Amino acid sequence: MSVLVTGAAGFVGSHVSLALKKRGDGVVGIDNFNNYYDPSLKKARKNLLNQNSIFIVDGDINDSKLLVKLFDIARFTHVMHLAAQAGVRYAMENPGSYIHSNIAGLVTLLEVCKNSNPQPAIVWASSSSVYGLNEKVPFSESDRTDQPASLYAATKKAGEEITHTYNHIYGLSITGLRFFTVYGPWGRPDMAYFSFTRNILQGKPITVYRGKNRVDLARDFTYIDDVVKGCIGSLDTSGKSTGSGGKKRGPAPYRIFNLGNTSPVTVPMMVAMLEKHLKVKAKKNFVVMPGNGDVPFTHANISSARKEFGYKPTTDLQTGLKKFVKWYLSYYGYDQGKL
Numbered sequence: 489m490s491v492l493v494t495g496a497a498g499f500v501g502s503h504v505s506l507a508l509k510k511r512g513d514g515v516v517g518i519d520n521f522n523n524y525y526d527p528s529l530k531k532a533r534k535n536l537l538n539q540n541s542i543f544i545v546d547g548d549i550n551d552s553k554l555l556v557k558l559f560d561i562a563r564f565t566h567v568m569h570l571a572a573q574a575g576v577r578y579a580m581e582n583p584g585s586y587i588h589s590n591i592a593g594l595v596t597l598l599e600v601c602k603n604s605n606p607q608p609a610i611v612w613a614s615s616s617s618v619y620g621l622n623e624k625v626p627f628s629e630s631d632r633t634d635q636p637a638s639l640y641a642a643t644k645k646a647g648e649e650i651t652h653t654y655n656h657i658y659g660l661s662i663t664g665l666r667f668f669t670v671y672g673p674w675g676r677p678d679m680a681y682f683s684f685t686r687n688i689l690q691g692k693p694i695t696v697y698r699g700k701n702r703v704d705l706a707r708d709f710t711y712i713d714d715v716v717k718g719c720i721g722s723l724d725t726s727g728k729s730t731g732s733g734g735k736k737r738g739p740a741p742y743r744i745f746n747l748g749n750t751s752p753v754t755v756p757m758m759v760a761m762l763e764k765h766l767k768v769k770a771k772k773n774f775v776v777m778p779g780n781g782d783v784p785f786t787h788a789n790i791s792s793a794r795k796e797f798g799y800k801p802t803t804d805l806q807t808g809l810k811k812f813v814k815w816y817l818s819y820y821g822y823d824q825g826k827l
């Protein structure tokens with residue numbers, strides 16, 4: 489395989505790039521190293537990839553000239569599309585960045601893919617947030633996704649519809665992956681598990697959101713290594729795009745899968761696990777979940793992914809958080825013995 493990984497300096501992208509390289513695939517990354525969160529963490533991931541002979545082009549997926557040049561050089565057979573503005577709540581602060589990356593960037597990438605020869609197969613990251621305010625759990629791929637609770641979720645839902653048109657018109661092979669709250673070493677500082685760890689260690693309070701009637705929120709937290717296995721399983725079973733140079737030659741696969749852990753855990757329970765691993769008590773402020781686009785719970789039915797490519801998550805939250813904490817303490821220079 490010759491894979492273009494977009495968002496390769498990101499959390500999931502860096503892990504997927506390393507896993508692909510380790511098994512012998514050709515990998516080229518692209519990332520715009522934006523400052524949604526600490527760019528030095530993205531640079532550190534880049535250095536890790538460079539040490540494994542994986543190179544990341546510093547560029548934006550809206551730069552079609554750059555993408556065409558990369559396709560001419562590397563003749564990608566697959567695209568692992570992970571570049572996006574992530575984060576549910578940030579959409580209320582900076583809506584434009586979601587349009588720039590998750591809509592305009594996606595279409596620019598799809599335009600380059602459909603015109604290339606050969607056309608690559610595309611696997612890309614959608615999100616559990618497309619299930620929005622669904623009450624029926626666990627969420628199955630056939631459940632309704634027309635009630636997004638945030639602009640972020642709406643851009644991911646739009647991505648599923650946009651990729652469907654590029655499959656239908658141009659014969660691009662498309663697989664959309666609905667990841668469920670992914671966590672692990674080299675993670676994202678904007679996410680709760682990461683920001684809680686930072687605050688707990690610094691003795692600062694954490695804000696724990698609660699639903700209506702003080703109901704605890706819950707997430708189907710999914711460990712990064714399990715998500716990586718799901719990404720690679722999708723790439724290996726993606727099927728071929730049928731078009732070339734923008735002309736469709738026949739039907740191509742269009743697939744959507746949940747990649748979750750099938751065992752939701754409440755946020756307070758996640759905090760308790762962090763306290764145990766950090767050996768420090770958290771200072772918790774409980775706040776009613778603001779109308780910020782959050783949903784009360786997520787829970788994945790993963791039977792489709794299990795059937796299609798043997799997806800089977802193996803890391804529970806307790807174990808996964810322990811691995812995350814070990815990385816965090818080492819990366820930020822804490823004396824592990826002291827804690």
Ligand SMILES: NC(=O)c1ccc[n+]([C@@H]2O[C@H](COP(=O)([O-])OP(=O)(O)OC[C@H]3O[C@@H](n4cnc5c(N)ncnc54)[C@H](O)[C@@H]3O)[C@@H](O)[C@H]2O)c1
Nearest residue numbers: 495498499500519520522548549571572589613667669670
């Ligand atoms: N981590 C999760 O819990 C989770 C869950 C569901 C879906 N996702 C999706 O998975 C994908 C990867 O998420 P992540 O957690 O690794 O986030 P991340 O922010 O760490 O990675 C995204 C990367 O894409 C880059 N990027 C953003 N816009 C770009 C652009 N226009 N051009 C080039 N690069 C750009 C960023 O600099 C970043 O390094 C995203 O599509 C995200 O929406 C993540």
Ligand SMILES: O=C(O)[C@H]1O[C@H](OP(=O)(O)OP(=O)(O)OC[C@H]2O[C@@H](n3ccc(=O)[nH]c3=O)[C@H](O)[C@@H]2O)[C@H](O)[C@@H](O)[C@@H]1O
Nearest residue numbers: 574575615616617667668669679680681695696697705782
């Ligand atoms: O599954 C997904 O598709 C989404 O998972 C995460 O979104 P989220 O589950 O909201 O992850 P966090 O921001 O880490 O929040 C986890 C839980 O902690 C809660 N939270 C968050 C922040 C905070 O300060 N306090 C708090 O209680 C949230 O309401 C949520 O219930 C990622 O941030 C999104 O990019 C991704 O699309």
